[in-house]
Amino acid sequence: MNRFVPLLLALLPSVALAADPAPTVTGAWSRATAGTAAPGVAYLTITDPGAADALISVSTPVATTAALHESKTVNGIMSMSAVPSLPIAQGATVTFAPGGYHIMLEGLKQPLKAGDHFPLTLVFEHAGAVTTSVEVRPLGADKPASDGMSGMKM
Secondary structure, X not given: OHHHHHHHHHHHHHHHHHOOOOXXXXXXXEEOOOOOOOOEEXXXXXXXXXXXXXXXXXXXXXXXXXXXXXXXXXXXXXXXXXXXXXXXXXXXXXXXXXXXEEEEEEEEOOOOOOOOEEEEEEEEOOOEEEEEEEXXXXXXXXXXXXXXXXXXXX
């Protein structure tokens, strides 16, 4: 048994180097809300420098539920639907932005106020949990002409 210890110790650095780096989350932001009745929304960018992975859930202490959603326009009709998981290809970058992928924050526990920050945890199938800080911007910030949210029944 003792003769295998040096061999095992020699292999440890190569095992550590073989682990894929976790996805990085940058630019996380949300819009301020007028109260807690309407849902909040969060946007961000995910870059996966390692092997392919999938975003399987999100959570935050500022809302009862947080869920992945996608807004899209098909034949001139805007729709929004829940996304059970979001595959991320090796080396890919996925941007959550108005009119596309976003994170719905329902059951807000307090209004989101411009200038505040809150934690958001993203859980990946292989990499596990990654927590980021979300910056709350003023109501109407970075809002395109149609972000897929206006006029939609929740």
